[in-house]
Amino acid sequence: MNLAISADRLFTPDEEIANPILLIRDGQIAALGPREEVALPGGAEARHFPGAVILPGMLDLHIHGGAGHDLMRPDEQGRERFERHLFRRGVTAYLPTTMTASVEATLKAIEFLADGIEAAGQGDQSTGGGARARFSGRARPLGIHLEGPFISPEKAGVQPVEYMQAPSPELFERFWQAARGHIKLMTAAPELPGAEELIAIATRRGVTISLGHSNADYETARRGIEAGARHATHTFNAMRALEHRAPGIAGAVLSDDRAYAEVIADGLHVHPAIVKLIVRAKGELRSVLVTDAISATGQGDGRFQLGPVEVQVEGQRCLWNGHLAGSVLTLDRAVRNVMEFADLDLATAWRMASANPARMLGLQPAHGRLLPNAPADLVVANPAGEILAVFGEGRQLTALSSEQTAPASYY
Numbered sequence: 555m556n557l558a559i560s561a562d563r564l565f566t567p568d569e570e571i572a573n574p575i576l577l578i579r580d581g582q583i584a585a586l587g588p589r590e591e592v593a594l595p596g597g598a599e600a601r602h603f604p605g606a607v608i609l610p611g612m613l614d615l616h617i618h619g620g621a622g623h624d625l626m627r628p629d630e631q632g633r634e635r636f637e638r639h640l641f642r643r644g645v646t647a648y649l650p651t652t653m654t655a656s657v658e659a660t661l662k663a664i665e666f667l668a669d670g671i672e673a674a675g676q677g678d679q680s681t682g683g684g685a686r687a688r689f690s691g692r693a694r695p696l697g698i699h700l701e702g703p704f705i706s707p708e709k710a711g712v713q714p715v716e717y718m719q720a721p722s723p724e725l726f727e728r729f730w731q732a733a734r735g736h737i738k739l740m741t742a743a744p745e746l747p748g749a750e751e752l753i754a755i756a757t758r759r760g761v762t763i764s765l766g767h768s769n770a771d772y773e774t775a776r777r778g779i780e781a782g783a784r785h786a787t788h789t790f791n792a793m794r795a796l797e798h799r800a801p802g803i804a805g806a807v808l809s810d811d812r813a814y815a816e817v818i819a820d821g822l823h824v825h826p827a828i829v830k831l832i833v834r835a836k837g838e839l840r841s842v843l844v845t846d847a848i849s850a851t852g853q854g855d856g857r858f859q860l861g862p863v864e865v866q867v868e869g870q871r872c873l874w875n876g877h878l879a880g881s882v883l884t885l886d887r888a889v890r891n892v893m894e895f896a897d898l899d900l901a902t903a904w905r906m907a908s909a910n911p912a913r914m915l916g917l918q919p920a921h922g923r924l925l926p927n928a929p930a931d932l933v934v935a936n937p938a939g940e941i942l943a944v945f946g947e948g949r950q951l952t953a954l955s956s957e958q959t960a961p962a963s964y965y
């Protein structure tokens with residue numbers, strides 16, 4: 555079936571196209587361009603979104619749960635509910651992120667996450683059979699993000715100190731085997747003994763290393779980047795503070811063009827002015843928006859599970875023993891917040907939640923950009939970044955009500 559989507563503008567996001575048409579065939583982008591240049595096949599179904607913008611589906615590479623589901627729990631129904639919740643918010647792909655837990659609990663969680671990745675991947679390759687239908691309307695897990703256990707007890711945040719481990723190639727190998735090779739990202743502290751060797755080993759496997767939950771000084775963090783680390787986990791949170799004579803891990807990451815940096819742009823984890831500083835330092839290509847969202851997202855106030863700990867949620871704040879414990883942020887709201895905090899236009903802010911994480915993880919060209927032959931995972935939004943519709947493999951599965959796209963404020 556052919557589907558033609560048109561709107562006011564389209565951001566690939568490297569290019570802006572005015573009066574665009576995007577043509578979808580068999581779940582893939584068959585063509586895109588200005589209306590006068592794209593030949594419409596006879597019988598194509600047309601959907602026009604006046605005043606709207608067509609954008610790539612978003613990718614959240616740091617997320618622990620949502621819609622009541624915690625990703626450390628092997629619960630198939632919960633996973634489906636969570637993936638549908640993400641999809642409705644314009645997130646068409648994600649990296650399920652572990653919490654530091656016992657080795658046994660981690661191995662069990664990883665195996666279940668790998669099952670989900672493989673099942674969604676089969677849906678991808680199916681030619682219109684049941685598997686594809688089963689996964690339509692769901693965000694697709696692309697690989698696992700291990701947040702620990704090779705992190706520092708000195709910057710634990712809400713991660714349980716008792717399960718943290720010294721970097722160990724043997725233990726990493728056990729995780730790798732349990733994940734059947736589906737680990738894409740690992741947060742590690744470069745100051746721990748053996749960290750540089752582990753960073754090099756994981757990097758050779760194609761795992762991106764993210765510096766985080768770390769008390770490293772500037773020189774040690776630099777050595778981590780030399781060993782292969784290319785990203786920073788929730789920059790400024792759970793890391794040594796930046797001081798003008800001791801720039802620390804934050805100073806190392808922000809001043810090195812090889813490293814990307816993620817930020818939780820909810821206005822709570824870091825001050826809006828610091829979000830702007832991160833974006834200015836890393837530029838429009840190496841800034842990455844994440845949510846670090848937990849099971850409570852979309853559930854209102856109450857007590858919720860985050861891996862092995864119970865978190866109290868009040869409004870936008872998730873607390874455990876006085877620490878911020880993840881967020882209930884959604885990625886579309888993070889985009890709108892960063893537009894406000896850092897004076898960015900929609901295309902630049904959206905890139906930080908789509909093309910940038912995909913490029914950092916080596917997932918392009920299939921993810922994060924609108925290109926011919928890529929999966930037709932895309933979002934239609936208004937110019938303020940409020941989501942109007944989401945398409946997964948070309949099927950429109952949601953058109954949100956005005957209530958669900960209430961204008962963003964940063965809390």
Ligand SMILES: [Zn+2]
Nearest residue numbers: 616651701846
């Ligand atoms: Zn996290």
